[in-house]
Each structure stands twice: as structure tokens, then as C-alpha cells.
Amino acid sequence: MSATTPTAPTKLELLELLAAIGTAQWRDFAAAAAHYGLTSTQARVLAQLNGPLPMRGLATLLVCDASNVTGIVDRLEARELVRREADPSDRRVKNVVATDAGREIIRRVREEMQATHGALDTLDETESATLYALLERLRPTMEKDA
Amino acid sequence: MSATTPTAPTKLELLELLAAIGTAQWRDFAAAAAHYGLTSTQARVLAQLNGPLPMRGLATLLVCDASNVTGIVDRLEARELVRREADPSDRRVKNVVATDAGREIIRRVREEMQATHGALDTLDETESATLYALLERLRPTMEKDA
């Protein structure tokens, strides 16, 4: 803590800075996705698909209406980035699974977020660890809904 | 640096955490905006309007097509949150200005981002300052376009 003697920021300043970082990262993500002909929403869905996930679960994760997910998955399925599979234990649910192509494309999108990667590379190990610890402190409160 | 002895996070972990914080904040903002019948885009426009701003400048800030801004400002103007004024020095440009109601509503939106406020309140002054300094280091690189 000797190298930097930061002046205390007002809460508003911190809030605005956080917003700026957030939008910058979002733009980086959207741009990388667009590179592969994906909308940011489609990329977001792919990013969630580590394992099979019911439509409803997807809607919950995206915090949107289930009917919305239908269309998004339709378009992803048309490009064979995703598949709908019947759930063996409940015939109502359809599990969405990423295809190999889908996994590959989202991997590349993450890789190509150059602005974000570049920014994180400017931090040394200690700084990264500090930032990580601070953000992790914020996370639980931030993710509580109103 | 004694209270916390953070284990070094991988870059991927840090990236994901940053993304999580970003989307949490975005949701908080969108929810607060919805409270006042604003879409997140409309709220974003209001947030930019500190002074008069030409349509084109707004489009640049939002990183979107100018034709898009026409519709957004139309809807804001219909609700009298915003006004189009002729520019005295260039009759092509229309400057967008927030009305009193517009300024008031965006002020309240910011106030009501409870998740974000709550999260930031968990940091003491030193931590805030550290976070601020780190994020400010990231900012310039993050905002560089690809």
C-alpha cells in the first residue's frame, strides 16, 4: 500500500467508475460475439451452457420470460450451436445442450475479448489478487435482488 | 495488505468475476429504471445528458447508429423527459437537453440501485480507495476499441 496513496473517492464516483468498467466489458464481449455472427444474448446463452439445462433454467439464469428463450434457442439451434434433448425423467422439459461447435465458438469469443484481457494484463499478481478479493466481497450483495 | 492474504486468481476466474459484477450492476440499473417506466436504454441516454448534446454525439457515446437515437429520443420526448433544441451555430444539428423531470427521474434511478449501493457500503474507506484505484488503472485499456 505504499506505491499508491489513493484519495478517497465519493460513492458516486466509484459507482460511475464501476458502471464504466461494466459497459466497457460488455462492449468487448458483444464485439467479440459479433465477430462470430452472434448477438450478445446468444453468446450469453452459450456461456451458460456448461451442462444440459432446461429452457426454464435458462430463463431463470437470464432473468427473462421463458417464452423469450424459445426464440433465442431456436436461432442457436438453426446454426447447430445447440441442441434440444428430451429429459428422461420429465417429458415436459427440454434440455438445451451446447454442441461441439457451440462450445468452440464461445471459447473463441472469450479468448477474443482483447480489451478486457489487455486491461487485466496490466495488473501484477498482487493487484489481481487484491481486485479479485474486493470484487468477491461485493458479489453476494450485488446479486441479491431487490 | 495484512488482513487479506488472497490466493492468486487465474485470469479466467478474474474475468468471470468481473463479468458477474458487471451483469449484476446492469440488472440493478435496469430494475431501477423499470421502476419509473424507463427501458435501460432510455435511462442510459438520460444518464449521458449533463448538458445539451447533439443527436450524433449521443450516438457516438452509445456506440450505435444515429438513426437509432432518433427513436429513443422520440420516446423520451413524448414523455417530456427530454427536449430537442435547435443549435444556434449549425442548423443541421438538434441538441438534446434533459428537462427538469428528466434530470429528476435519472437521479432517482441512480438512488434506487440498492444492490449496488448496498454492496459498495460493505467496503470501508481504504478498500473503496483501493478498488477505485485499481479500476481506474483498468479503465483506459478497457475503453480502447478493438
Added chain:
DNA sequence: GCAGATGTTTGATGTCATCAAGTAACTCCA
């Protein structure tokens, strides 16, 4: 086995995003 809850889709509607094209106004230089 029936009533109610749940998962998914369809259809209507509104907002946001793009692109292409059109009009008005500005700039600059020959």
C-alpha cells in the same frame, strides 16, 4: 383420478439494433 401447478410454445406488441436512402445544411476550394 382429478385439480392445480409447471414447462414449453405461439401470437401480439413494443423497443432496440442495423442498414440504405433521402433531405437539409455546412465546408472548401477552384
Added chain:
DNA sequence: TGGAGTTACTTGATGACATCAAACATCTGC
């Protein structure tokens, strides 16, 4: 001066998201 080229804004077409309401099949519990 006066036209060529640029710039600001709008309009219209189209597509992706987002919501809600309603339909349908299936599950659950009593």
C-alpha cells in the same frame, strides 16, 4: 460564386429481444 463533397438527422425495412396472455402437455398431491 457556386458547385462537389461531407455531415446531421430522419424515414423505412428488417431482424433480434423483451414482455404478456393464452394454449397445450405433463407432472404432483390429495
